[in-house]
Structure formats: C-alpha cells, structure tokens
Amino acid sequence: MTGRVLVLGGTGEARRLASALVADGVDVVSSLAGRVAEPALPAGKVRIGGFGGAEGLAEWLRANPVDAVVDATHPFATAMTASAAAAAGATGVPLLRLQRPGWSAQPGDDWRWVDSLAGAAEAVQGFDCVFLTTGRQGLAAFAGLAAHCVVRSVDPPEPPLPARTTTVLARGPFSLDDELALLREHAVDVVVTKDSGGPMTVAKLTAARERGVPVVLVRRPPLPTGVPVVATVDEARGWIRSRAI
Template sequence: MTGRVLILGGSGEARRLATALVAEGADVLSSLAGRVADPLLPPGEVRIGGFGGAAGLAAWLQSHPVQSMVDATHPFAATMTASALAAADLTGVPLLRLQRPGWFPQPGDDWRWVDSLAEAAVAVAGFGSVFLTTGRLGLAAFAGLTARCVVRSVDPPSPPLPERTTVVLARGPFTVTDELALMRQHGVDVVVTKDSGGDMTAAKLTAARELGLPVVLVRRPPVPPGVLTVATVEDALTWLRNR
C-alpha cells in the first residue's frame, strides 16, 4: 500500500484499522477530536483537535495530501461525517465511512426507540432512577429530570445536569456482572443509551434484559447519501488495499 491514509478516529474500529495498517507498513495518520482528556491512542502518527468544519478539513487536505480518507468516527458524529464528505468532494480525496452495525433486540428486551436525546428525556420522565449512558456532552437534554440519575462517563460531565445526579467515572469495556452490580446498587429502573452498536458497551443491554428493565434507545443519524460505507475493519482494509 502506498500513500498516506488519514483516519478520522476516536472509535475502537479506528484504532483497530490503524493497528492493522501500521503492521502492514502503511503511512497512517489518525485524527482525534480531543474531547476526551486521556484518549486511547492508536499506533502511528496522531493529531488531536478539530479541523474547523468542512472548509478547514478541505484546506488541511490540500496542504497535507493523502491517498485516502477513512471516516471511522462514532456513529453519532454526524457533523464530522458531513464535513468529511464535503471536504472529499472539494478535494477529490477518496472517502470511506467505517461504521459498525447497530444493535438488534433479543428475546426478552423491552426497547423503546426515540429520535433524539430530548425525546429520550420525555420518555423517562415518569421513572424513579435513570441510568444515563448517552455520553457527557448531551446531558443538558436531561437537566430537567427530577428522577435520581446515574451518569457514567470517562471524564467529569459539565453542567447543566439533573438535580439528583450520581456521576460514575469509568472507561469501558464493561462486563454484564459490572452492569448488573451498578444497576442494582443504584436501583435503576430504566436505561437510556444511544444505538452505538458494537461489543464494548453492549453488556448494559444484557444486564437490562436480565433485570427486566426497559431501555430507551436513540436512533442513529443517517449516513449522508453518496458516502461509501462498510461495517468492518476487514472491509475497510480491502478497500484501502484495492486502491
């Protein structure tokens, strides 16, 4: 493989892709948004910080030529995905979206789908103890809740937060045993999460099923039309090798 590969990262798939490419001797640059204070860094060169939107990314690509760009950001990083597509159109850099599949319900699941964090807050308004696992940056949507809330995040969340909030600072992956213990300790009666997909945070869904708890899931934003998308690191590697 020749030429530099830019990975817009931050996900587990991005780290695994960078690891595989570096092992093959490829020239890899991973770009992280910098929203986590102590991120897990992939092998290879890493830059941290935003580009300044689509125009900023396009300007960066013009001054730092790359052979290919892989958007392997979080499934809910819709703004970055849109910027990557616009920048690719402006510069002609080939773009691939690497996005893991979403979760699928299993027998015994009580899943309640919503389209936004604001709708999720409405959906849990009548519960007594809410486990919020939607990420620290969207917690303002739940600030009006009067229920007891458990918030888990890697870094401390910033206000506004629900009035009765317990913050648990932890980095996954978590086991089903971990999740069962946390939910029982705090008397959780509903779980709120985004449809992130993958195995790293799926244990909470199994724990909720075992405890008979409902789960409010926020649907993913759609991938913009025209973006070639694959679901696995192996498919991304095949695309890059074929280039």
C-alpha cells in the same frame, strides 16, 4: 500496501484499522477530537483537535495530501461525518465510512426507540432512577429531569445536569457483572443509550434484559449520500487495497 491515509478516529474500530494499516506499511495519520483528557492512542501518527468544520478539513487535506480518508468516528458524530463528506467532495479525496452495525433486540428486551435525546428525556418521565449512557455532550437534554440520574463517563461531566445526579467516573469496557452491579446498586429502573452498536458496550443491554429494565434507545442519524460504507476493519482494508494504495 504503501501510501498515506487519514483516519478520523476515536473508536475501537479506528484504532484497530490504524494498527492494521501500519502493519501493512501504510503511513497513517489518526485524528482525534480531543474531548477525552487521556484518550487511547492508535498506532501511527496522531493529531488531536478539530479541523474547524468542512472548510478547515479541506484546507488540511490540501496542505497534507493523503490517498484516502476513512471516517471511523462514532455513529453519532454527525458533524464530523458531514464535514468529512463535504471536504472529500471539495478536494476529490476518496472517502470511506467505517461504521459498525447497530444493535438487534433479543428475546426479553424491552426497547423503546426515539429519534433524539430530547425524545429520550420525554420517554423517561415518571421513572425513579435513570441510567444515562449517552455521553457527556448530550446531558443537557436531560437537565430538567426530576428523577435520580446515574451518569457514567471517563471525565467529569459539565453542567447543565439533572438536579439529582450521581456521577460514576470509569473507563470501559464493562463486564456483565459490572453492569448488573451498577443497576442493582442504584436501583435503576430505565436505561438510556444511543444505538452505538458493537460488543464493547453491549453488556448494559444484557444486564437490562436480565433485570427486566426497559431501555430507551436513540436511533442513528442518517449518513451522507454517495459515501461508501463498510462495517468491519477487514472491509476497510480491502477498500484501501482496491484504491491501489
């Protein structure tokens, strides 16, 4: 393959796709939001920072022509996904959404689904120790909790935070033993997470199941209409190949 592809990244799938496309001979530009101080960089060219919404991305696409855009951002990166759809529509650049499937409950799981972070904060009222694994950007929704909250992130979270917060600075992936140890050490009695999907962070769900700890899961937001969606890197490569790139 030849041609040029913009990958909106920040996920493991985005990095694997960039590596595969570079190996295929494609000129890849990966865009990262820049929210992590030292992100894992993909193969190919990399730009860091936002575009300035849909109009900014459209301007970038006009100034930097590409044959296709692959939105491989996090399943909850709603603003970027919406901007990609709007910018692709405005410029006529083909757009693909690469999104890993969500998680499926296993026997013994106690999952409690909610539609938002605010709903998750309501769902954990009355628990003693909450393990928050929703990302730094959404912690303000839990600032009013009286429970002890354990927050794990790559970089230190910024306020507002719950009054009783223990911060664990670490970069995953985490093993099942890691997750079991954390739940035991802090006497966690409920886990809060988003339905991110994939194997990289599923160990916390397995640990919760083994310890009989309930999990509050935030449902994924809907995707823009009219944008093709694939679940794997191989499917994304096939789609790019079908564009005769």
